[in-house]
């Protein structure tokens with residue numbers, strides 16, 4: 001009789017699990033239908049929430065993936081009762097009409113011997129009729145995701161719960177991973193958290209190609225001004241390399257080095273990869289290789305740039321190489337676009353690759369800032385060039401370490417935004433990024449790809465991505481691309497397309513025992529920095545004073 | 556409160572005569588009698604006040620009287636010729652302090668006393684509402700749905716939380732009458748406070 005006058009406060013998940021309803025039908029493959037208790041308002045229920053179902057022998061953890069209205073009477077729709085009357089409404093709702101939630105069982109978390117001994121197990125059966133269904137308790141969630149420790153990093157909280165969802169960073173970096181979501185949904189914020197996690201718990205060095213200058217130094221938060229970058233939080237563990245010295249200086253960034261790229265360092269492949277961006281025709285691409293054969297890999301660019309068509313020898317060269325004039329002009333136009341980039345210089349002694357390697361080998365993160373040169377051509381050129389060379393180094397190091405039976409160095413994660421540019425089906429088998437994604441972590445290098453158009457990424461690369469963290473996606477093709485090959489795809493689709501427009505993400509794949517929707521951990525408040533272990537200068541000063549005092553006291 | 560005696564007993568109901576003329580319990584209220592071993596509960600469903608002798612109708616007497624009471628004062632024997640009887644539908648019984656909402660195996664006794672239930676007894680009986688199941692399918696002399704709504708309203712009067720009781724009764728009716736939408740809608744309107 002207590003379904004009257006439900007206290008609205010009660011429904012706010014205040015920690016203790018709430019009885020939601022009972023199982024009324026279902027299948028192992030299709031999920032369970034749960035009839036809601038009349039005291040629960042259907043509008044409190046959200047897809048993505050967790051429930052715990054107590055069967056006769058096992059306890060199941062499942063995710064709400066759909067919500068429906070049910071009605072018991074056959075002709076209720078035709079002669080609906082006068083529910084506008086509050087009294088009659090109160091009677092009808094929950095008796096003749098009721099809510100049904102559809103739950104996809106994810107794991108067995110108790111009951112079975114194996115689940116007790118070895119932790120959560122895959123679901124091989126379903127709970128019986130009328131098994132009670134409760135909102136999951138903090139303990140249930142902790143049992144599955146584990147608590148924050150030296151390997152697990154807190155990335156967010158499940159919907160409407162205080163519990164922390166932690167990612168095992170060591171597992172995480174064993175594969176390439178992806179952060180997806182349409183524009184403005186929180187990809188960058190989430191990726192920044194993951195970088196912090198890798199720094200603190202994953203023991204992985206990270207090379208970040210920071211197209212929009214958001215990771216190293218200050219990033220912006222819509223409506224809330226600036227947020228700190230990684231370098232500001234952990235100056236000794238993060239190096240910022242800039243391609244735009246002036247811009248970095250103006251923004252007050254403490255840079256560790258300025259990147260310059262010599263013409264001699266640009267290999268034909270580096271340009272061929274940019275063919276689409278630079279509008280290079282097929283024949284112009286061939287012309288690059290012809291130049292390279294003629295002048296060598298390190299001098300071809302200089303020769304294209306300095307080529308003077310008005311001179312007789314120039315003309316005869318093109319004739320000899322059998323390059324039509326129009327082709328050459330197409331090539332030249334493309335190259336000129338790059339030439340305008342000030343970091344591309346005829347010659348340089350700054351061995352950027354070597355310097356980046358030094359930081360990475362110490363297990364530190366390196367953020368490459370693009371300053372004002374955040375056009376896609378510059379970004380791709382630099383990311384490709386640096387990654388190719390650094391990957392080569394890692395390959396050598398790893399092979400040497402294996403041959404000499406020594407421990408391999410820190411794993412390396414390479415982070416790229418606008419990943420589809422590097423990984424679209426047309427170029428994915430040529431770019432270094434496609435190679436890294438496919439070779440798994442043979443050489444201890446994996447990717448963190450960040451993209452708003454996952455459907456533009458080569459499906460084969462997508463299938464190699466271990467853990468996917470995806471914020472809201474509303475394009476059908478993108479949703480499809482992200483979920484291809486994932487068990488329970490249709491149910492997750494419903495969840496994914498109903499995420500909040502920002503700061504919520506669905507995580508699934510290698511590093512999580514089951515799919516989970518999180519509210520991404522807050523980033524940008526002083527408390528949030530503190531929680532990462534950051535101390536501002538005032539605090540440090542008092543700490544030093546305290547330490548001194550302790551020293552005096554102990555004397 | 557003792558109000559009368561059983562004149563005719565059946566499994567589904569009984570007929571009782573009131574000790575006082577016109578003093579039958581209200582339509583839909585709960586009364587109690589006994590099989591000898593069990594207390595039997597019933598709902599008053601039809602009350603008739605008529606001549607004691609079947610087939611002999613009273614005659615009109617008041618042509619020269621000014622008030623209705625004067626008729627009885629001038630003809631004191633008239634009241635003796637009339638009686639008030641009511642029919643009650645059995646809705647449950649009590650055996651060793653446990654209330655069951657179903658029909659007992661035996662009927663109540665002829666000349667068994669009939670009591671109007673105390674408020675506390677009504678509350679105890681109506682803690683569960685399974686007896687409504689008997690009422691919604693009963694065959695009655697007065698309109699059945701009127702009886703159901705009267706019974707629910709009568710019972711609600713003695714509850715601690717009247718609204719809560721009415722909502723719960725409404726929910727029970729909803730479950731019982733899922734396939735009789737019009738009837739349900741009518742009943743819900745009738746029990747609305």
Ligand SMILES: Nc1ncnc2c1ncn2[C@@H]1O[C@H](COP(=O)(O)OP(=O)(O)OP(=O)(O)O)[C@@H](O)[C@H]1O
Nearest residue numbers: 183184185186187188189221222503520521522523
């Ligand atoms: N974890 C978080 N903590 C605090 N604010 C957040 C968080 N996640 C998202 N936001 C808010 O959402 C805004 C958009 O997030 P973000 O810049 O990460 O989106 P994005 O997906 O990278 O967008 P774009 O595609 O334009 O790069 C941020 O400016 C910030 O205000």
Ligand SMILES: [Mg+2]
Nearest residue numbers: 184187188189
């Ligand atoms: Mg972004």
